Amino acid sequence: MSLHGAYDPDNIFAKILRGDIPSVTVWQDDHVLAFMDVFPQSEGHVLVIDKASTARNLLEIEPEALSRLALAVQRTARAVEKALKPEGVSILQFNGEAGGQTVFHLHFHVVPRWSGRELKGHGHAPMADTAALKALAERIAAQLD
Numbered sequence: 001m002s003l004h005g006a007y008d009p010d011n012i013f014a015k016i017l018r019g020d021i022p023s024v025t026v027w028q029d030d031h032v033l034a035f036m037d038v039f040p041q042s043e044g045h046v047l048v049i050d051k052a053s054t055a056r057n058l059l060e061i062e063p064e065a066l067s068r069l070a071l072a073v074q075r076t077a078r079a080v081e082k083a084l085k086p087e088g089v090s091i092l093q094f095n096g097e098a099g100g101q102t103v104f105h106l107h108f109h110v111v112p113r114w115s116g117r118e119l120k121g122h123g124h125a126p127m128a129d130t131a132a133l134k135a136l137a138e139r140i141a142a143q144l145d
């Protein structure tokens with residue numbers, strides 16, 4: 001998948017947005033959805049996406065949507081920090097297959113980090129237990145400003 005091309009309305013995140021496949025929501029508003037990554041690279045790995053934009057990557061996103069997403073990423077990272085007390089938070093974002101992207105609906109990763117805990121491989125982490133993800137999502141959501 002190159003940096004350019006048509007948006008696939010059947011990508012995994014489009015299906016999550018339509019409710020065709022389940023996901024664990026952390027929080028949402030009219031424009032953005034924050035939900036748990038089902039293959040978390042660390043405990044508390046959250047994804048943040050725009051609900052309406054069909055931008056596949058950062059190069060395509062409309063300025064207003066990007067502004068909203070940036071604020072949503074910050075809000076999510078702050079709640080993650082309060083809830084899970086990581087020593088650091090990595091904000092990751094990949095563009096194009098060669099850039100490491102695997103789902104072609106623009107998204108930001110909010111990944112809590114602890115020194116001494118190695119990050120699991122991007123796209124290679126084991127699938128998380130849904131109940132555990134729900135518990136984490138509740139803890140994070142409880143700390144939202």
Ligand code: 5GP
Nearest residue numbers: 012023036037038039094100101102103123
């Ligand atoms: P990318 O590689 O495109 O930057 O990130 C895609 C992310 O989506 C990966 O971190 C991957 O674990 C996550 N992911 C893939 N399939 C699903 C799914 O069905 N549900 C959820 N919640 N996350 C997914």
